[in-house]
Amino acid sequence: MTMPPRAVPVADRALLVELGDAVAPEVQAQVWALDRALRGDPVPGQVELVPAMVNLLVIFDPLVTDHAAVAAAVLARLASLPEVPQDATPREVLVCYDPPHAPDLAAVAAQTGLTEEAVIAAHLAGEFRVAMYGFAPGYAYLTGLPEPIRLPRKTAPLRAVPAGSVIIAGGQCLVTTLTMPTGWWIIGRSPTRILTGAEAHPFLFDVGDRVRFRRIPASELEQGA
Amino acid sequence: MTRAVLRVTAAGPLCSVQDGGRAGFLRFGVPASGAMDRAALALANHGLGNPPGAAAVEVSLGGLTLEVEEGALSIAIAGGGFLLDRGSTRLGSWQVVTLREGDRLAVRRGPWGAWSVMAFAGRLIAPDWLGSRATHALSGLGGGAVTKGQRLVVEDSRLLPERPIACPVWARPRGEVAVVIGPQDRFFGSDRIDLLLGTTFHLTDAYDRMGVRLRGPSLAPQSALAIPSEPVLRGSIQVAGDGVPVVLLADHQTTGGYPKIATLVGSELDGFAQLRPHAAVAFRAVSPEQAVGMARLRAAALARLLER
Numbered sequence A: 001m002t003m004p005p006r007a008v009p010v011a012d013r014a015l016l017v018e019l020g021d022a023v024a025p026e027v028q029a030q031v032w033a034l035d036r037a038l039r040g041d042p043v044p045g046q047v048e049l050v051p052a053m054v055n056l057l058v059i060f061d062p063l064v065t066d067h068a069a070v071a072a073a074v075l076a077r078l079a080s081l082p083e084v085p086q087d088a089t090p091r092e093v094l095v096c097y098d099p100p101h102a103p104d105l106a107a108v109a110a111q112t113g114l115t116e117e118a119v120i121a122a123h124l125a126g127e128f129r130v131a132m133y134g135f136a137p138g139y140a141y142l143t144g145l146p147e148p149i150r151l152p153r154k155t156a157p158l159r160a161v162p163a164g165s166v167i168i169a170g171g172q173c174l175v176t177t178l179t180m181p182t183g184w185w186i187i188g189r190s191p192t193r194i195l196t197g198a199e200a201h202p203f204l205f206d207v208g209d210r211v212r213f214r215r216i217p218a219s220e221l222e223q224g225a
Numbered sequence B: 001m002t003r004a005v006l007r008v009t010a011a012g013p014l015c016s017v018q019d020g021g022r023a024g025f026l027r028f029g030v031p032a033s034g035a036m037d038r039a040a041l042a043l044a045n046h047g048l049g050n051p052p053g054a055a056a057v058e059v060s061l062g063g064l065t066l067e068v069e070e071g072a073l074s075i076a077i078a079g080g081g082f083l084l085d086r087g088s089t090r091l092g093s094w095q096v097v098t099l100r101e102g103d104r105l106a107v108r109r110g111p112w113g114a115w116s117v118m119a120f121a122g123r124l125i126a127p128d129w130l131g132s133r134a135t136h137a138l139s140g141l142g143g144g145a146v147t148k149g150q151r152l153v154v155e156d157s158r159l160l161p162e163r164p165i166a167c168p169v170w171a172r173p174r175g176e177v178a179v180v181i182g183p184q185d186r187f188f189g190s191d192r193i194d195l196l197l198g199t200t201f202h203l204t205d206a207y208d209r210m211g212v213r214l215r216g217p218s219l220a221p222q223s224a225l226a227i228p229s230e231p232v233l234r235g236s237i238q239v240a241g242d243g244v245p246v247v248l249l250a251d252h253q254t255t256g257g258y259p260k261i262a263t264l265v266g267s268e269l270d271g272f273a274q275l276r277p278h279a280a281v282a283f284r285a286v287s288p289e290q291a292v293g294m295a296r297l298r299a300a301a302l303a304r305l306l307e308r
Helices: A025-040 A067-079 A105-112 A116-125 A218-223 B038-046 B190-198 B266-273 B288-307
Strands: A006-010 A014-018 A046-051 A055-060 A090-095 A128-133 A140-143 A158-161 A165-169 A172-175 A180-182 A185-189 A210-215 B003-011 B016-018 B056-059 B064-070 B073-078 B081-086 B089-092 B095-099 B104-112 B116-120 B151-155 B176-181 B201-207 B211-215 B236-239 B245-248 B260-264 B280-285
Touching (some): A006 A067, A014 A067, A067 B288, A105 A116, A105 A185, A116 A185, A116 A210, B038 B056, B038 B116, B038 B266, B089 B095, B176 B266, B176 B288, B190 B260, B266 B288
Parallel strands (some): A090 A210
Antiparallel strands (some): A046 A055, A128 A140, A128 A210, A140 A172, A158 A180, A165 A172, A165 A185, B003 B064, B003 B151, B056 B116, B064 B104, B073 B095, B073 B116, B081 B104, B176 B260, B211 B245, B236 B245, B236 B260
16 A cells, blocks of 8 residues: 655654555555656755665755755655656576575475475566665565465574575565575575676666576586676 | 885774775665764874875774884874873874884773774775775675784875874763654654653673664564564664664664664764763754754864864
8 A cells, every 4th residue: 555655854864755654566666766766866965865665765965955855855756756667677697496506495395385396487487676675785685576485484594605595585585695694595596796896887786676587507607607 | 105014913803994984885785884983084084184084994992903014104093082002102092193114003992982093194005895995894895804914005105293183072972862763763652762762771792883782671662563674874773672772883784674763863973983882871852953953063063173
């Protein structure tokens, strides 16, 4: 459900523009549309935008503007957003589901009552969107995990899960960028770098992008992306 | 071209290369990082004629000891009331100090403060990530941790007259901190807000560059809720289901699923960072308008010091 937008002051330097209370596709579409509009044509004093699941943080420079001015400008922009959803950039992420790169694949199959190949097929059929980044640099939360392979997190996190792991939990999927603990299910490994190292475009995705996975054999994973 | 090489002979935990921060990448999960006390960084750099956000070494309560292996240079120390020994000579912190080949310098905790900044007359050589040398603790990306045995190389090293750096009164630790209530105050009863504002809390040892847990009465939200993960700022006071408030600091995660009862005003962050574990802190609510006024006053005060 969409609700009347709220612009809540945060400290001396930001407004949290809240577009919904619960995650829903129409709320996300509105977050992305507002993000895009403000990036293309910043309001005076705008410093940084942080889109999330149901809201957008607008950080501003308190030396040149204030909450009231930014709220008025942002809410006016919200009222004039295009009705038609805008095109999203498609991205492809490579994934290898072969052992030893998919340590939880068998467990996901067992818990969902599917074969391992059916789990893989469901994941490959997923049409994901980049909902937000968070947790750590380049951790892009992808929504759109197909229903049949949705599982709650594991009860205990696994330590030192390698960077590039393709992990799932709930309706989300994520490709890790750091070696970190995770309680999500590890169903594959990707050579695709989210932290691209490219100066002009240091992160592979932007919020709102469409993502599909493409299967590769272990031999291709070991060669790198 | 001149250069100086400093060997790190001892380093406490959490010593790292920091600069003015890596702004603009929160949307990609990357906090700004940068010095815990940003005014101290600016003043130390200014003492040497450097740009205010130039890369420097941030010294934690664990201290840092160096030996000059090669060359000579001036450094500036600001932030916290740390103690400085050059060989057997005791020097104050908040000053420009000359180091020559063979000199040994120890920076250690003093009567007050939790973080100090050591800036260099010259260019500190350190890895850059996304246009900044600030170290992001979780990933180690950026300039990197400063550890025992490491060599710090400063190119174009220069010598300047030794002199004190003025320590503004607002650089002292801040036991009463201004906050703006929210943005998720609606999940907390008014009794919880009253507790936040009416109780003295204490910092705990669960303190690093990502954040610090506080000790005090439980501020548990009214209902156990799973709010959708949303953006947070440096200075957000996040309350998990256990009721324990955590103040998020320079290397904070960029989003979080716990409600934020209040957020520190930006001009309070440096003074808050100078509180040590176990120090007492009280929170005082100001309106968003007052918070903007505080930001402007502080920026003007710092600008006056940087014009000198």
